[in-house]
Amino acid sequence: MVVKDKDQTLLPQALEQRNPGMALDLDWVGAAQANRSAIERRAATLPGRRSVKKEYQAAWLCRAVSCIDLTTLAGDDTAGRVRRLAAKARQPVRADILDALGMQGLTVGAVCVYHDMIAPAVAALEGSNIPVAAVSTGFPAGLSPFHLRVQEIEESVKAGAREIDIVISRRHVLTGDWQALYDEMREFRAACGEAHVKAILATGELGTLRNVAKASLVCMMAGADFIKTSTGKESVNATLPVSLVMIRAIRDYHTRTGVKVGYKPAGGISKAKDALTYLALIKEELGDAWLSPHLFRFGASSLLGDIERQLEHHVTGRYSASYRHAAG
Numbered sequence: 001m002v003v004k005d006k007d008q009t010l011l012p013q014a015l016e017q018r019n020p021g022m023a024l025d026l027d028w029v030g031a032a033q034a035n036r037s038a039i040e041r042r043a044a045t046l047p048g049r050r051s052v053k054k055e056y057q058a059a060w061l062c063r064a065v066s067c068i069d070l071t072t073l074a075g076d077d078t079a080g081r082v083r084r085l086a087a088k089a090r091q092p093v094r095a096d097i098l099d100a101l102g103m104q105g106l107t108v109g110a111v112c113v114y115h116d117m118i119a120p121a122v123a124a125l126e127g128s129n130i131p132v133a134a135v136s137t138g139f140p141a142g143l144s145p146f147h148l149r150v151q152e153i154e155e156s157v158k159a160g161a162r163e164i165d166i167v168i169s170r171r172h173v174l175t176g177d178w179q180a181l182y183d184e185m186r187e188f189r190a191a192c193g194e195a196h197v198k199a200i201l202a203t204g205e206l207g208t209l210r211n212v213a214k215a216s217l218v219c220m221m222a223g224a225d226f227i228k229t230s231t232g233k234e235s236v237n238a239t240l241p242v243s244l245v246m247i248r249a250i251r252d253y254h255t256r257t258g259v260k261v262g263y264k265p266a267g268g269i270s271k272a273k274d275a276l277t278y279l280a281l282i283k284e285e286l287g288d289a290w291l292s293p294h295l296f297r298f299g300a301s302s303l304l305g306d307i308e309r310q311l312e313h314h315v316t317g318r319y320s321a322s323y324r325h326a327a328g
């Protein structure tokens with residue numbers, strides 16, 4: 001069976017798009033609003049939306065796979081674990097399932113690791129065109145000395161990371177010091193050189209949705225190629241209300257500057273149906289242009305397993321024994 005999606009772009013595209021950034025516009029930042037109750041009402045309508053059509057669900061799930069930053073960020077990471085992750089990144093879904101769907105050649109968007117795991121990841125992904133993304137700048141808290149955070153970026157780029165996920169200093173947001181946030185992001189951007197930079201806002205620690213909107217704008221003004229919700233280590237990670245606020249900031253930035261900045265929800269996204277909700281959100285708020293790996297990623301360590309199980313179910317009409325067991 002071949003599953004077709006009318007406007008599909010399933011394979012990762014070349015990462016040629018960069019956000020050049022702009023001068024800090026404090027008036028724009030000051031005017032940013034986020035009406036919590038309206039945002040929450042809208043977010044509540046998202047699960048189960050028809051904009052991601054059920055008859056094309058397998059194709060949408062494959063698209064979700066192509067947008068995953070397959071992640072391992074644990075203190076006990078080893079080269080062996082990273083090699084296994086890289087193998088999964090190259091072949092994220094069982095070949096017989098992909099054959100049945102007519103989706104050969106599917107890979108994930110990137111593999112995301114700590115600095116020390118870049119070398120084994122790069123070696124294991126050689127020849128695949130799957131980029132390695134590294135979390136740098138003293139991830140997850142971002143509280144190491146500034147010059148060491150900049151140096152960490154430079155080292156990560158030198159080691160072969162083509163994407164750098166930086167963490168912002170939350171205190172700059174919490175104290176409303178937008179100039180400091182802009183300057184920090186600007187320096188991180190410069191240190192990344194040719195590598196793409198994703199700015200992790202750690203939204204669960206920013207206090208208000210309004211702060212999330214402002215921090216999103218400032219990071220984009222300073223040249224972030226992506227804005228990302230969370231490290232996955234905060235007590236609250238990616239949520240739909242926060243995503244709406246960030247996505248609307250991306251939309252405003254695009255309207256005002258013509259520049260498309262990417263979006264990466266991360267942390268706690270582990271179910272295929274949640275992935276579909278996020279894709280519906282992107283489709284409705286930003287449009288089809290954002291539904292590809294160069295403008296949208298999931299930061300996720302365990303989402304792929306559930307998507308693979310759903311695809312298997314789609315193809316065979318049943319879940320494998322291991323899944324039935326896991327589902328109780």
Ligand SMILES: O=C[C@H](O)COP(=O)(O)O
Nearest residue numbers: 231232267268299300301
């Ligand atoms: O950036 C990615 C996150 O750290 C992954 O979080 P997760 O392990 O909850 O999927």
